[in-house]
Amino acid sequence: MTIAARSEHHLNIDSIRVGYSAGRTFTEIVHGMSFSLARGEIGCLLGPSGCGKTTVLRAIAGFESLLGGRIALGGRELSHAGFTEAPERRGVGVVFQDYALFPHLSVWENIAFGLQRLSRDERRQRVDRLLSLVGLASHARQYPHELSGGQQQRVALARALAPQPDLLLLDEPFSNLDVDLRERLALEVRDILKELGTTAVLVTHDQHEAFAIADQIGVMHQGVIVQWDNAYNLYHRPESRFVADFIGQGVFTPGTVDLPRQQVHIELGSLPLWQGINACSTTERTEQVVDVLLRADDVVHDDASPLQAEVVRKAFRGAEFLYTLKLPSGQQLLALVPSHHDHAIGEKIGIRLGADHVVTFPSESA
Numbered sequence: 594m595t596i597a598a599r600s601e602h603h604l605n606i607d608s609i610r611v612g613y614s615a616g617r618t619f620t621e622i623v624h625g626m627s628f629s630l631a632r633g634e635i636g637c638l639l640g641p642s643g644c645g646k647t648t649v650l651r652a653i654a655g656f657e658s659l660l661g662g663r664i665a666l667g668g669r670e671l672s673h674a675g676f677t678e679a680p681e682r683r684g685v686g687v688v689f690q691d692y693a694l695f696p697h698l699s700v701w702e703n704i705a706f707g708l709q710r711l712s713r714d715e716r717r718q719r720v721d722r723l724l725s726l727v728g729l730a731s732h733a734r735q736y737p738h739e740l741s742g743g744q745q746q747r748v749a750l751a752r753a754l755a756p757q758p759d760l761l762l763l764d765e766p767f768s769n770l771d772v773d774l775r776e777r778l779a780l781e782v783r784d785i786l787k788e789l790g791t792t793a794v795l796v797t798h799d800q801h802e803a804f805a806i807a808d809q810i811g812v813m814h815q816g817v818i819v820q821w822d823n824a825y826n827l828y829h830r831p832e833s834r835f836v837a838d839f840i841g842q843g844v845f846t847p848g849t850v851d852l853p854r855q856q857v858h859i860e861l862g863s864l865p866l867w868q869g870i871n872a873c874s875t876t877e878r879t880e881q882v883v884d885v886l887l888r889a890d891d892v893v894h895d896d897a898s899p900l901q902a903e904v905v906r907k908a909f910r911g912a913e914f915l916y917t918l919k920l921p922s923g924q925q926l927l928a929l930v931p932s933h934h935d936h937a938i939g940e941k942i943g944i945r946l947g948a949d950h951v952v953t954f955p956s957e958s959a
């Protein structure tokens with residue numbers, strides 16, 4: 594069956610519902626979730642543990658069937674209630690968290706594994722190209738146990754890409770790697786997918802990984818996508834408190850909206866409202882109490898500033914310290930400060946606002 598509507602999208606996930614039964618009870622985990630990707634686009638499902646990310650991926654791979662909604666790829670319907678195309682017939686490749694390489698096969702043989710139907714020459718060309726693309730040409734004869742975790746994950750990626758799938762799924766592919774390598778490999782994988790024009794969906798709970806690899810990110814909460822957007826908008830224009838909280842670091846601080854001046858006043862000073870984005874919609878009153886999202890990079894350390902805040906906690910981040918600061922009112926803030934400004938706990942430091950816009954939410958204390 595071909596889906597004519599929205600054919601500009603390569604992958605269409607349309608109102609899918611997925612759940613599990615355990616004994617006599619049935620629990621719905623994914624509650625009518627939708628997103629689409631154009632050909633060659635990289636999407637990411639990002640969310641806290643247990644929100645249903647892997648369940649969605651398993652449904653796209655064909656390991657779980659749908660209770661409702663539909664999944665289509667390249668105009669081909671892969672799943673709807675009562676129909677699940679078999680995983681091996683979907684044209685979907687999967688890279689798992691634990692690499693799942695064949696231990697008794699060499700790197701070359703692992704990548705060639707799914708290419709039996711190709712001629713010897715085609716197979717050799719395909720595997721050699723992928724090996725050089727993932728930077729492992731000199732490791733072709735080695736076995737998985739002789740490789741580092743990052744190298745094994747590159748082999749797993751090459752193996753999943755070898756049959757040229759219509760869609761690649763990556764399930765927390767970097768979570769077994771250390772933090773520095775994770776982000777580097779995520780950027781490398783992005784380059785490889787872009788070079789091949791492969792459409793991909795990644796799931797992770799690590800926002801740096803999501804930011805490094807994805808064109809579009811769906812922030813998931815309790816089985817639904819609460820915002821589908823690019824990384825910049827998720828950080829700077831979160832549409833809900835959940836997204837504001839989950840993405841980046843910041844605090845909510847009380848503020849008063851001054852609509853005539855299009856400003857919001859907080860303890861640190863006044864800021865322009867971001868037109869149309871989360872600005873309070875109520876116009877009956879000229880002032881309104883709101884919670885203002887202040888990111889750690891919105892608060893600037895400035896010795897010349899008359900506004901002083903006390904250092905309550907500090908975390909060394911290499912290039913920066915993440916300071917937790919207390920204002921005279923007791924309100925706490927976060928501030929990212931270059932790490933050559935090494936201040937002691939209890940010390941008072943000058944701060945000022947460094948934000949050019951502000952995002953507000955209805956006050957939870959009002």
Ligand SMILES: Nc1ncnc2c1ncn2[C@@H]1O[C@H](COP(=O)(O)OP(=O)(O)OP(=O)(O)O)[C@@H](O)[C@H]1O
Nearest residue numbers: 613614615622641642643644645646647648649798
């Ligand atoms: N096979 C299963 N049978 C029953 N319940 C399951 C099964 N697999 C997952 N669940 C439940 O579904 C919910 C969502 O799980 P899922 O693995 O999709 O979440 P996730 O967002 O990928 O989490 P994580 O980041 O921890 O992997 C969880 O409450 C989990 O316990």
